Amino acid sequence: MTDKTILITGGLGFIGQALFARLLETGHNVRILDNLSNASTTADDATAAGVNVRVGDIRDRSACDDAVDGVDGVIHLAAQTSVLPSVEAPEIDLELNGFGTLNILSACNAAGVRRVVCASSNAVVGLVEPPIHELMMPAPVSPYGATKLLAESYCRTFSEIHGMHANALRFANIYGxxxxxxxxxxxxxxxxxxxxxxxxxxxxxxxxxDFLYIDDLIDGVLACLEMPRGGDVICLGSGKxxxxxxxxxxxxxxxxxxxxxxxxxxxxxxxxxxxxxxxTDPTKARDILNFQANTxxxxxxxxxxxxxxxxxxxxxxxxxxxxxxxxxx
Ligand SMILES: NC(=O)c1ccc[n+]([C@@H]2O[C@H](COP(=O)([O-])OP(=O)(O)OC[C@H]3O[C@@H](n4cnc5c(N)ncnc54)[C@H](O)[C@@H]3O)[C@@H](O)[C@H]2O)c1
Known part of the structure; x- marks a missing residue:
């Protein structure tokens, strides 16, 4: 996709900032929905860079409806992002990662937006012997892993029922x-x-x-946005x-x-x-997304x-x- 309008939920966070910079560089229009709860940059700075920023919450369905209106694809990053807070307050984790994701997918479906990439995590597989791969039985050992698994399941469900191309990527340890x-x-x-x-x-x-450099992650995320089908789960890691x-x-x-x-x-x-x-075992990412961690x-x-x-x-x-x-x- 080039010259399209892409919504990034949580786009003012660590990964979102690098993603919006790349999308702008490659000629896209970028919209962000972010509630500023853990923003790494300000809405003003993102606006000055050329992003259309909507301050709002993924738990608010009308904010999601407004944000997805007219976009060509959504990269869904907004979340409760850590294990420990999910153990301390699992209900908040569920609101954000479960209901929040459901709101985004429902809003996309209602607006006819088919392409969604959802950020997931290797936490869904729990305590397993690596290399971690997509065929492992999910067995999360934290509420965070459980709600990321739920988000993946909703992507699959919406893809099956509504013909969306909603796919989930399990990110390794991203740094940059x-x-x-x-x-x-x-x-x-x-x-x-x-x-x-x-x-x-x-x-x-x-x-x-498995430390994956942010620029490599973004290559994988953007390749996933182009996938001609939905309901899939792919691990993105360096494999090393x-x-x-x-x-x-x-x-x-x-x-x-x-x-x-x-x-x-x-x-x-x-x-x-x-x-x-x-x-992570990067085989599926390589085969489907032509992904390679170059850094x-x-x-x-x-x-x-x-x-x-x-x-x-x-x-x-x-x-x-x-x-x-x-x-x-
Ligand atoms: N960074 C990693 O190593 C890593 C690893 C695995 C998965 N992930 C996933 O990638 C995604 C992005 O991670 P990150 O490291 O950029 O996190 P981050 O905390 O830096 O960014 C998250 C952004 O989402 C926003 N946000 C939080 N709750 C929101 C809500 N209810 N409504 C709207 N916006 C909200 C925050 O303000 C923040 O700007 C998350 O889904 C996370 O679970 C990250």
Whole structure:
């Protein structure tokens, strides 16, 4: 699709910002529905960039009807996005990820919008032996995983009943520029580094994760928007396991290059419930979406690090250190 109008729900968040920038660059019109609850950029900045921003909530059906009116496709990102809050308040998680998704799909169906890409997560499969793939029996172990599974199921249901092309993508651990608000391990290590704080690793550090650079994720999301059918689920990951210790060493190296000081890695006892091994099998994404994660972890981390260094002042990271080792250059 080129020169189309695309709605991004949650488009002011970490992934949404990168997505709207790419869509604008490639000649699309972009509309955003976001309630500002966890926005990483302001509505004014997005508007200045050329986005039509609607401040509203996916739990409000009329806001969804208004937002989808006249669009060619929807990328549905707005959600309750973390495991822990979903355990603490599962009913809110259900309202956002269940009812919110149902509202978006119902609004699309009513308005004749057929193409929907819904952000899901590997949390739907629960505690499994990797590589994670689409044929694994879903067995979520958190309300977040359960409601993402529900959202996937609604995509399938609406595709079956109404002929929509609604597909779900299970994102791996996404990292990259503009992730200042994220609590994920890459953003946390970088923020800790800027504060001159040790990088804390729980357990031995050999636990693996699948880190996917944001630009690669966006390639996959946009390819999914073109899919000629609906009801499918595809995992988007790099397919390459990296250990948390390797990640910490890479951040240590970037920090040393930046200011010449050593950053401490602090090993703490493993936390209960920590997943040991986690990475994705990218075969289906490659076969169906022609997807390939092109960005090597070192390159992606460097780009992410550089974004943080360039934006230190506006991010309020400078001077947050309580450590003598902190670099604020
Ligand atoms: N970042 C990751 O590593 C990752 C991994 C797996 C899945 N996902 C999924 O990708 C999607 C986007 O994640 P992100 O990292 O950009 O999250 P984010 O929190 O940075 O962005 C979410 C955006 O949605 C908005 N929002 C929240 N509730 C809303 C509501 N009720 N109505 C309207 N807007 C609302 C927030 O203000 C925010 O701008 C989410 O669905 C998340 O579950 C992300």
């Amino acid at each position: 520029p503009r992730s200042k608000k994220k609590g994920s391990v890459v953003a946390k290590f970088i923020k800790d580094a800027f504060a001159g704080q040790p990088l804390t690793i729980y357990g031995g550090g050999n636990q693996t994760r 396991p990296a250990t948390v210790h390797e990640l910490a060493i890479a951040i240590q190296g970037l920090y040393f290059e930046w200011c010449g000081n050593e950053l401490v890695i602090d090993f703490q006892p493993a936390r209960a419930g920590e997943i040991e091994r986690n990475y 090597h972890l070192d390159e992606g981390l460097r780009k992410t690090w550089e974004w943080f260094t360039k934006n230190m002042d506006t991010l309020g990271l400078q001077g947050t250190s309580t450590s003598d080792d902190a670099c604020t250059s």
